[in-house]
Amino acid sequence: MTDSETTTNSRTADVGSKGRSAAWTLEGPLVRDLSERVLVNDLIAISNDRAGGLRSAVDVVIGPGDDAAVLRSKGPVVxxxxxxxxxxxFRREWSAPAEVGARxxxxxxxxxxAMGGAPTGVVVALGCPPDTPAAVVRSLMTGxxxxxxxxxxxxxGGDLVATTQVVVTVTVIGDTAGHSPVRLDGATVGDVVAVSGPLGGSAAGLExxxxxxxEPSALVAAHRVPTPRWAPAPRVHWPSMVPTAMTDVSDGLWSELRTMATASSVAIRVDPERIPQPPQLDEVARRCGVDxxxxxxxxxxxxxxMATFTGSVPAGWSVIGEVVDEEPGDVVVTDDPTGHHGWESF
Amino acid sequence: MTDSETTTNSRTADVGSKGRSAAWTLEGPLVRDLSERVLVNDLIAISNDRAGGLRSAVDVVIGPGDDAAVLRSKGPVVxxxxxxxxxxxFRREWSAPAEVGARxxxxxxxxxxAMGGAPTGVVVALGCPPDTPAAVVRSLMTGxxxxxxxxxxxxxGGDLVATTQVVVTVTVIGDTAGHSPVRLDGATVGDVVAVSGPLGGSAAGLExxxxxxxEPSALVAAHRVPTPRWAPAPRVHWPSMVPTAMTDVSDGLWSELRTMATASSVAIRVDPERIPQPPQLDEVARRCGVDxxxxxxxxxxxxxxMATFTGSVPAGWSVIGEVVDEEPGDVVVTDDPTGHHGWESF
Structure with a gap:
């Protein structure tokens, strides 16, 4: 905390850079002032501009503007x-529109x-209040x-609707380039468990x-827009190291481990000392009084x-535990005195 | 209007059948009372149950419950x-949860x-207030x-999130069974313009x-859940009558005609006398004092x-006009004294 120690309200109002709050109140026409067609055409232009030169754009048979988009596919569709x-x-005070879109x-x-696939196209359903500046919507779509x-x-493709809150639904189409998709339920006793990068940064940034x-700005940024370390189509990039099971850590590592262990009917042991953390996480946790x-x-x-492998793991990944022959669905965290659990949507 | 001529508020409260209002306040636990996992598993079970025996379900490689779904595809993905x-x-007084889901x-x-495709799978992003009865969410998903x-x-597949309004985003994946998709921009001078069924029922039902x-209940039902007369994969069913351009009438016929005419750089002439109407539409319009x-x-x-054809049109379709060599983008409605226009989202 810097200069505002007064009330909760003033602290909240002070939170976030002014630039981010201001990014939601840009000058110019509001969404309700424009015809839907004009704004949608703007968003299509932004989408096409950002996709310019994309290798995968050659897979677009019909892009935005028709009733539906058409994409070439290499095998099954993910x-x-x-x-x-x-x-x-997200909160408007803490994240700019472009960051919300990117996230x-x-x-x-x-x-x-997490299925071992690469995305080939994205459709967006964007709901926002009619008094949202059109420039905010453009900025969100740009991000x-x-x-x-x-x-x-x-x-x-996309759909634009009037809602009371900003609601962004992104649906992604992809493929596994003909390879078998990597399921959640294939973890096998004896596999190692590994993660592709550091965990905890987003939660620290939120705190x-x-x-x-x-500060540290890297942790705050990790909350605004996650920047995971995997490349698209990991399945394709590791021909000799196919995961037996894989997921992405969206609801918290413990929760994802539970889901994978349950789906695979195995137990998983994890050593928290081996889980990679972003720089300064320990120091910030101490300062905040958080475990x-x-x-x-x-x-x-x-x-x-987060994935399980029979042998070696891809470069840059960290082994954090192993799949063991114990009570199916159990996740045992070494030296964990508390009953940790994950994120609930409600 | 029946027995309530008092204030606007009491009329609004009186609107809709009690059954439909009551369908949003079912007994039992609320969404926030259940773990997300339990409710999501319920919704997956409902999805699987409704899909039971579907021919297309053989195209599902991986269904709900993993990070992403995987579908077999026959050629390009729509x-x-x-x-x-x-x-x-929709309004809760006027539509039951199952009707909202079906719509x-x-x-x-x-x-x-509208692309000449058939759907192979659907993913759903469902936002609802945390105090929504879980039974309402199940009912919506059942519909x-x-x-x-x-x-x-x-x-x-799907995603369940907490929102202040009920927001349902449905994303559909389909294919054209290897045929070329039907675009919006292929209408050609000399084509006939035809529609697959009657128009105006949903608007009358809303009024x-x-x-x-x-009453008439068929018009009210047409607003709650549209029941268009086309079968899936129309492109496949009319091998000798391929539309040159096609769209679905979601924003109003006039607006869709304008969009098609503009995209195709042609003009379209329509004779409103030839547009099919649901039974009793004229009579109800007179009663309501609406043109x-x-x-x-x-x-x-x-x-x-709504589609354009070079020659004959599929059985059950009605020719309503023709593509003409006039000012590109123009839609000329015979004997239309007013400047009609379509639906705007804001």
């Missing part, structure tokens, strides 16, 4: 849908990666389409924003991949 | 997303049909999955509900298909 809601997943894209694409393009996926703090294990095991929203 | 919002597209499915699947199954499509009237052409030309939400 599809997942994910929603970001104002007040629940919605990353978390939806992570589900395709969303830019993040999707970073994973090789163009925005190929910092709640306290009106903005760092809470962030690392329960935080969620980092969207790194 | 995808579209569509949202239904409480207070904007969301039908309107999203219509976009796949949605049942309607999708009617078109041959199983619900293969009746607003007046607290429930029936407003419902037929601007009503929207009937989700019948």
């Amino acid at each position: 599809v997942s849908t994910d929603t970001v809601v104002e007040g629940r997943h 919605a894209a990353v978390q939806a694409i992570a589900d395709i990666a 969303l389409a830019g993040a999707a393009a970073g994973f090789g996926a163009p925005v190929v 910092l924003l709640g306290r009106g703090e903005h 760092v294990a809470t962030w690392v095991l329960e935080g969620g929203e980092d969207h790194e991949l | 995808v579209s997303t569509d949202t239904v919002v409480e207070g904007r597209h 969301a499915a039908v309107q999203a699947i219509a976009d796949i049909a 949605l999955a049942g309607a999708a199954a009617g078109f041959g499509a199983p619900v293969v 009746l509900l607003g007046r607290g009237e429930h 029936v052409a407003t419902w037929v030309l601007e009503g929207g939400e009937d989700h019948e298909l």
Whole structure:
């Protein structure tokens, strides 16, 4: 906390950079002032611009503007849908519109990666209040389409509706380039359990924003837009190291381990000492008076991949535990005195 | 209007059958009382139950419960997303949860049909207030999955989030069984313009509900759940009558004609006398003091298909006009004294 120690309200109002709050109140016409056609055409132009030069854009047979989009596919189609809601997943004071859009894209694409797939196209259902500045909607779509393009996926369609909160539903279409998809239920006794990158950064960033703090900036940024370390189509990139089971860490590591252990009818042992953390996480946890294990095991929203492997793991991944022949569905965290658990949507 | 001529408020409260209002306040636990996992598993069970025996379910490689669903595909993938919002597209007094779910499915699947495709799978992003009865969410999903199954499509995945309004985003995946998709921009001078079924029923039903009237019930039902007359995969069913351009009538016929004419750089002439209407539409319009052409030309939400053909049209379709060599983008309605226009989302 910096200069405001007064009331909760003034602290909240002070939270976040002014730039981010201001990004929701841009000058110019409101959404309700424009014809839907004009605004939708703007969003299509933004989508096409961000997708420009994408390798995967050659897979777009029919892009935005028709009743539906048409994508070429290499084998079975992978599809997942994910929603970001104002007040629940983000606050206007803490995240700019472009960050909200980028976050919605990353978390939806992570589900395709978790099947060993790469995204080929994205459709967006965007709900916002009619008094939202049109420039805010454009900014959100710019962030969303830019993040999707970073994973090789163009925005190929969408729907724009009037809602009381900002609600962004991103549905991602992808494929596994003909390989078998990696399921949740294939973990086998003897496998090692590994993660693709550090965990706990998003939860720490949320705590910092709640306290009106903005440093370390990397942790705050990790909450605004997750930047997981996997590349798209991991299945394709590791021909000799196929995961037996995989998911992305969206609801917290402990919760995801439980889900995988239950689906696979195995138990999993995890050593929290081996779970990679972003820099300064321990120090920030001490400062905030938080058990760092809470962030690392329960935080969620980092969207790194967690997978089980029969032998070696891909470069950059960290082994954090093993699949064991104990009570099916059990997750045993070494030296964990508390009953950790994950994120609930309600 | 029947027995309540008092104030606007009491009329509104009186509107709709009691059964439909009551369907939103069912007994039992609320969404926030259940663990997300329990409720999601319920919804998956409902989806699987409704999809039972579906021919297309053999195309499901991985269904709900993993990070993403995987569907077999026959050629290019058709995808579209569509949202239904409480207070904007439906009211709790006028539509039961199952009707809202069914409507969301039908309107999203219509976009796949409009490309000449058949749906192979559906994903659902469902937002609702935490104090919604869990039974309401189950009912909505039952209606949605049942309607999708009617078109041959199983619900293969979803996301459940807390929102202040009920917001249902349905994304449909489909294919054209290897045929070329039917675009919006292929209408050619000399083509006939035809529609797959009667228009104006949904708009009339909305007007009746607003007046607290429930007869004719077929018109009221047409607003609650559109029942367009096309079968899935129309492109496949008319091998000798391929549309040159096609769309579904979601925003009103006039608006869709404008969009098609503009995309195809042609003009379209329409004779309103030839547009099919549901039974009793003229009589109800007179009773309501509404120009029936407003419902037929601007009503929207009937989700019948509108297409252009080089020669004959499929059985059951009605020719309503022709593509002419006049000012590109123009839609000329014979004997139309007013400037009709379509539905705007804001």
